[in-house]
Amino acid sequence: MAQGFNTRAIHAGQATDPTTGAVVPPIYLSSTFEQQVAGEPLAGFEYSRCDNPTRTALQQNLASLEGGVLAYSFASGMAAEDAFFRAVLQPGDHIVLGNDAYGGAYRAIEQVYGPWGVTNTCIDFTDLSHVEEVISSTKPRVVRIETPTNPLMTIVDIEGVSAIAHQHGALVLVDNTFATPALQRPFELGADVVLHSTTKYLGGHSDVVGGAIVVTDAELAEKIAQIQNWMGAISSPFDAYMTMRGIKTLGVRMERHSSNAQALAEAIEGHKAVERVLYPGLPSHPGHEVATRQMSLFGGMMSVQLAGGEKAATALTTRTSVFTLAPSLGGVESLIEHPGLMTHHSVEGTALEVPANLVRLSVGIEDIDDLIPDLVQALDSLL
Numbered sequence: 001m002a003q004g005f006n007t008r009a010i011h012a013g014q015a016t017d018p019t020t021g022a023v024v025p026p027i028y029l030s031s032t033f034e035q036q037v038a039g040e041p042l043a044g045f046e047y048s049r050c051d052n053p054t055r056t057a058l059q060q061n062l063a064s065l066e067g068g069v070l071a072y073s074f075a076s077g078m079a080a081e082d083a084f085f086r087a088v089l090q091p092g093d094h095i096v097l098g099n100d101a102y103g104g105a106y107r108a109i110e111q112v113y114g115p116w117g118v119t120n121t122c123i124d125f126t127d128l129s130h131v132e133e134v135i136s137s138t139k140p141r142v143v144r145i146e147t148p149t150n151p152l153m154t155i156v157d158i159e160g161v162s163a164i165a166h167q168h169g170a171l172v173l174v175d176n177t178f179a180t181p182a183l184q185r186p187f188e189l190g191a192d193v194v195l196h197s198t199t200k201y202l203g204g205h206s207d208v209v210g211g212a213i214v215v216t217d218a219e220l221a222e223k224i225a226q227i228q229n230w231m232g233a234i235s236s237p238f239d240a241y242m243t244m245r246g247i248k249t250l251g252v253r254m255e256r257h258s259s260n261a262q263a264l265a266e267a268i269e270g271h272k273a274v275e276r277v278l279y280p281g282l283p284s285h286p287g288h289e290v291a292t293r294q295m296s297l298f299g300g301m302m303s304v305q306l307a308g309g310e311k312a313a314t315a316l317t318t319r320t321s322v323f324t325l326a327p328s329l330g331g332v333e334s335l336i337e338h339p340g341l342m343t344h345h346s347v348e349g350t351a352l353e354v355p356a357n358l359v360r361l362s363v364g365i366e367d368i369d370d371l372i373p374d375l376v377q378a379l380d381s382l383l
């Protein structure tokens with residue numbers, strides 16, 4: 001029988017070191033590896049841009065967690081995404097992505113690949129008949145899904161969109177950064193490629209930047225391996241080690257992130273200073289039903305729209321003490337930020353612009369009895 005998720009998180013790719021018996025795979029800080037005979041590396045390793053044992057350990061672990069076959073780890077989530085797109089795109093290709101996709105992904109697709117002749121359409125993935133219309137008429141090479149989205153927490157039906165995309169010959173990439181494989185397995189729902197910013201929940205402690213691409217198809221894997229190997233936007237051995245260290249506790253952290261976020265969302269929904277709480281675990285969320293189907297828990301991310309507009313939103317970000325005002329997400333500590341002025345500033349004036357009264361919360365794993373009063377007193381101060 002296949003091992004459970006938490007067992008794989010701790011053991012997949014993490015063999016005991018054969019020479020010393022070290023239980024934790026060592027950090028191999030070697031750029032090069034000795035050969036006994038020219039052209040015959042001892043253990044398959046030659047040069048660390050191409051391959052490094054610590055990176056291999058992380059990649060095997062990631063592939064196992066997503067239920068993929070091969071994983072490739074990179075210096076950041078954007079480096080991973082860039083490697084995938086350069087591996088599969090040609091001038092004249094088209095990409096369909098969500099109209100609230102991660103701003104950095106949109107910026108790359110529009111400003112880097114655009115001038116190379118790659119076009120794009122940003123759509124609302126929650127309307128499947130519209131999805132069918134756009135995909136059948138634009139014939140994209142790639143359909144890029146993110147769910148839940150950053151920062152609007154939109155839920156996309158991975159199975160529904162993948163089925164449509166496949167009818168029209170497109171590859172489906174799912175950015176699984178928010179849910180993580182602990183809560184959502186895109187390959188089981190039809191995805192071809194899974195993307196992670198491992199900077200977020202997989203690393204989990206806000207102390208390492210990284211990214212990964214996971215695939216099931218050998219031919220696609222080979223193309224991504226080539227970009228990784230030839231271009232070298234790789235994760236360093238130390239970063240790979242840090243990420244593996246984080247992943248061992250992913251399952252328990254996601255349970256606690258989810259229960260804290262659920263309790264917090266319920267506590268502030270209906271507060272006078274709040275216009276709307278965007279959390280897929282709330283029955284009021286338009287994607288609640290789809291989320292219940294494709295996620296085992298609803299995760300630690302939520303956004304809040306303030307009744308008092310942008311002024312109230314920016315004020316709120318400075319009035320909490322347990323929540324720290326900072327970009328990024330997915331660490332053990334709670335963070336608060338204003339997407340319009342911070343993480344999503346780059347999409348201002350585009351179809352992806354986010355509401356000015358929006359505040360994003362990355363709910364950490366502190367005690368819920370400290371988190372709720374901290375946010376409620378900050379909201380009270382706005383009235």
Ligand SMILES: *Cc1c(COP(=O)(O)O)cnc(C)c1O
Nearest residue numbers: 076077078102150177197199210
């Ligand atoms: C942060 C993030 C990225 C980009 O990852 P980096 O590690 O910052 O390059 C991509 N997608 C989502 C959903 C993210 O939150």
